[in-house]
Amino acid sequence: MIRLDDILVQIGEFGPYQKRVFAIICMIVFTASWQSMIVVFLAASVDHWCAVPQWNDFDCSAAGLNEQTCMLAMKNASIPVNYTSDHQLVFEQCMKYNVSGEAFDPEIDPFHNPGWPTSQVMECDSGWVYDRSQYKSSIITDYDLVCGAGDQTQVSQSVFYAGYLAGSIINGVLADIVGRWWMLMILMFVRLISGIAIAFSPNWWIFTVLRFFQGYAAISIYIIAFIVGTEFVGPSKRNVTGIIFVIPFALGYICLAGIAYFVPYWRTLELICVSPALIYIGLMFFLPESVRWQISVGKYDKAEKTLVKIANSNNMPLSGPFFSSDFKKEQEAAPKERRATGIDLFRQPRMRLRTINLIFTWMVNAMVYHGLSLNTSNLGVNDYVAFAVSGAVEIPAYLLSVVAIEMKFIGRRISLSVCLLVAGVACLSTSAIPPGAALTSVAMIGKFGISASFAILYLYTAELYPTNIRSVTMGTCSMFSRIAGIMAPLILTLAKIWTPLPLVIYGSVSVIAGLLTLSLPETLGHKLPETIEESENFGRKSDANNTTSGKNGVYILNQDGRDEKEIKEENGGVNTMDYVNPSFNIQDENDHGKRDSGVQANLSEK
The missing domain is CATH 1.20.1250.20 (MFS general substrate transporter like domains)
Structure with a gap:
């Protein structure tokens, strides 16, 4: 093949x-x-306050004021102020004094002018004035x-x-x-x-x-x-x-x-x-x-031309055509296999729980990743610096995750759990930190953790399922993660109830997901499941008859009470590589249940 x-x-x-x-x-x-x-x-x-159109004709230059000073004077005369919980004076953004018929004077002080209508407050009815010092539009x-x-x-x-x-x-x-x-x-x-x-x-x-x-x-x-x-x-x-x-x-x-x-x-x-x-x-x-698509739909001649072009460009000799006429006939005559569906993920009890766990984890990753990324302008520091740092932390997060998952004493499960817990604890910690550099630093730790967990999750999910259903698994989890992505910006609107609430939500679900992943089986050092039955039994511990995990997660006992591993050992047929999966690579055959071309696919997405 x-x-x-x-x-x-070649x-x-x-x-x-x-x-x-x-x-x-x-x-x-x-x-x-x-x-x-x-x-x-x-x-x-951007900062904003109610506009007072009747004052637009006031000649600021005649009063000896520049445009900025004049605008602040009008704001002071027309906008109510309040004290925040930390005793800072702030202007109202959606309310104004009812100054209809009142002439503007730069010397007006609403708090010391008894005739000024400070008790008459109304909502903005003529638009807003915006602070354009940072964002012009x-x-x-x-x-x-x-x-x-x-x-x-x-x-x-x-x-x-x-x-x-x-x-x-x-x-x-x-x-x-x-x-x-x-x-x-x-x-x-x-x-x-x-x-x-x-x-x-x-x-x-x-x-x-x-x-x-x-x-x-x-x-x-x-x-x-x-x-x-x-x-x-x-x-x-x-x-x-x-x-x-x-x-x-x-x-x-x-x-x-x-x-x-x-x-x-x-x-x-x-x-x-x-x-x-x-x-x-x-x-x-x-x-x-x-080329994989060309082969999957039977366009072997075009696939051959592409492969020849690659070989010539790489200056590599060719021994002959890649796809013989007999091979093409075999593929045309090969029966199509039943295509796996999302329902297959929920047929077996252990696989059902595992799938629900992973779907939740995917949703948490997407929600928290996008939520933290979109929230960088609300951390109390320079928007551009916070945004750049948010992107920069992804590089070491990806690199560290690749190293961690290949360490035998850590593996995929612990790496994923730790990253989610780090992200969760960091987000929860922000509720007690005021806006500024400290809040930004802690939020970036959260972004680091969720970025690393996203990188691990793609690999880990694919390793837990057999080839014939792996693509369906990734597609299903990805679909639910998109739904969670839709929710992420809406959760940010809850900040008007309590400013830290969005990050508290992100942190809470991250901690829950981090703990739930500990119930998943480890895949590092184990042969990947090749059938749905093997996936169902994958990670199950030794039973009363001392059957042990191996190629398919559980060996089936034969009539004489011996398992398949023992028989292999007697026949000298055991290869340690049958039980080890050190590779970061995930390869799917017959990704779409089409012709059995023997072509492997390695699919992923952000």
């Missing part, structure tokens, strides 16, 4: 051809975070998303994540039909067109609808880019490229803070952040179609 990984070893695992493809993919991934995280700057909180200022409309900023981000959900489901099916290359090209145009349209959106409703389509394209571009970037890499190099793949994502995350700092106008910032799509569309003509 032909395996694509065997072919890649034609070069990571030669010049793969390096060019991987470099292009890394360029695409570099801006992958911009679509989701740009909202931190598009919808940044934002969707907050352009669409008046303040006071009663303040929650709409988080609603639009939830709609963006709804686009994530739709894109994950729909585009996965379409990519199987039209191919990875064409799907990626189409999504690049969707990204470009929706981004340009957003920059010219006249109101919040159109902005929100367009954000849905932007999210629809963004997640699928990332997933398909990962698939194309890693599947051409040979098995011995795939671990390294899988790690390197997340580095440009984090670097782009950091870079966005610098761009936003120098571009304080949200419409211009949006156009700048979507413009790389023009470059990517040009680079698409240097990317090949997925």
